[in-house]
Amino acid sequence: MFLRNCWYVAGWSKDYVQKLKPQMLLGEEIVFYRQSDGTPVALEDACPHRKLPLSMGAIENDHVVCGYHGLTFDCTGTCIDSPTQRGMTPRRAVVRSYPVVDRYRLLWIWMGDPELANPDDIFEIENFDNPEWGYTDGGMLPIACNYLWVVDNLLDPSHVAWVHVTSFAGAGTDDQPLDMEKTDRGVIVSRWIYDQPASPYYKDLVRFDGHCDRKQHYEMCVPAIALNKSIYTPVGTGGPDKPEVAETYVNISYNFMTPVDEKNTQYIWFQHRNTDPKDAAISEKMNAGAVMAFNEDKEILEAVQRGMDKMATPNIDLGLDLGAKTFRRKLQKLIDAEQAG
Template identity: 70%
Template sequence: MYLKNCWYVAAWSKDVGRELRAETFLGENIVLYRQEDGKPVALEDACPHRKLPLSKGNLIGDTVECGYHGLTFDCSGKCTDSPTQRGMTPRRAVVKSYPVVDRYRFLWIWMGDPDLADPDKIFNIPNFDDPSWGKTDGGVMDIDCHYLWVCDNLLDPSHVAWVHVSSFAGAGTDDEPLNIDRHDNGVVVSRWIEGKPPSPYYAKLVRFEGNCDRLQHYEMCMPAIGVNKSVYTPVGTGGYDKPQVEDTFINISYNFMTPIDENRTRYFWFQHRNDHAEDREVSEYMNDGARMAFLEDKEVLEDVHKGMKHAVTPHIDLGLDAGAKAFRLMLERTIRAEGAAEAAE
């Protein structure tokens, strides 16, 4: 069901500190915390004795003490103390430890084989440290649906014409043809819409007057990372093979879906733009607008999840679903290959 040998966003880095934080990712219960030196830790959230969540225990220095009988575990998951039988700690008194890394303001977790956890495989965000690019604070929300419904939605430029009428919609988003491209790690659904007014969300952000050429670039990368790029440029200057002109406005919405379980998804996001870098008012406007739009998505996707899970008649696909179907097939094949490799070991 899930791709495990990869990095998922576990939390905003700022939200994990010197307290035991209970989470569930990919159906596995995990406790997060930071050591005294700030290094993040992720352990299985279950004492091996009677499976009381370690998150209900105590953080003592850099170790976690179970709140039932005091078994204590270090950041590697090794039991360092067993007060009721010191000197006779069971060899099986071990909890699973997960690699975790701080990067791009996020805490990333590796859910698979820890020996394969290479931080260089964390999704790359170009221009993140470029001071000429502005960032929003971003956000996080839980959506009561399977994570692939969120992925489908982020590979569907057409839904904005109906779901996001006051923000991302605009002329051409309902009927302009879509292009689909595949790469080694994902799928891109895109189109240039030429000579039309900018969408309501972007009308206040572009630096030129009148109509525009607009790119909708909807990309999904494994395991579940959406890159939605919006490009606005004066009429006649847009197109796949045309160079960027001075007034081009680019906004990239980075979307990170971490499955909680088969019915819930944790959705992280932030926007990254090539203009108004230090303008806090612009950042807040964009952040508020994005959150409003994602709440609109949440309402739709939770009903889609329930409708598809409890369907009593067959569903149909439309042409606009081609990108989502291509991504699902790519992901399914990769998950199968990962499982086969594990079985062969």
């Protein structure tokens, strides 16, 4: 069902403090907390005695104390105290520990073999520390659907013409041909749209007047990270392999889908732009627009999940689904190989 030997986003780093925080990720119950020095910890949320969630216990001296009989676990999941039978702690009194890393304002978790967890493999966000780039606060949205429906949506530039009429839509988004490219980490679906007005979301953000050349770049990376890039440039300056000009506006929406279980997804995003790094008003306006648009996606995708669950006749695919189908095949091959190993 899920690829496990990879890094997923557990949540925003700011939301993990010196307090037990339970979450389900990839169908597994996990409890998070921070030690007194700020180091994040993630453990299986189940005491090995009677499986009471450890999140119902307490933190003492950077350790987790079960709220039933006081079994105490360190950050590695090792039981270091058993008050009811000190000196006779059962060897099997161990809970799983998950590698976790803070990066890019996000807390990342490795759900597979901890021996394979390499922080260097965390998805890179280019220009994150570039002072000339601005970013939004972003958000987190629970969506009651399988994460692959969200993946499909984020590899589909065409849906904006119907779902996001007042935000990301615009001339050409309904019928211009799409290009698809396979990459080492996933797939890219893209197209250039020439000499058209900017979409409603971007019309006050671009740094030039009149029509534009516009690129929709929808990229999905394993396991489920989308880099959706919007490029706006003056008419005649856009197109494949053409260099950016001074007026070129670039906004990248980073989207992190973490499966909660087979019918629920945690969706986290933020946007990164090549202009106005310190303009809080622009960041707030962009974030509000994104929240509105992503809630439109949420309504559609939850209805898709319900429709697919109860379908009476087979569903079909369209040509626009090529990118999503290609990514699904790549991901499934990795899952199959992981399970076989």
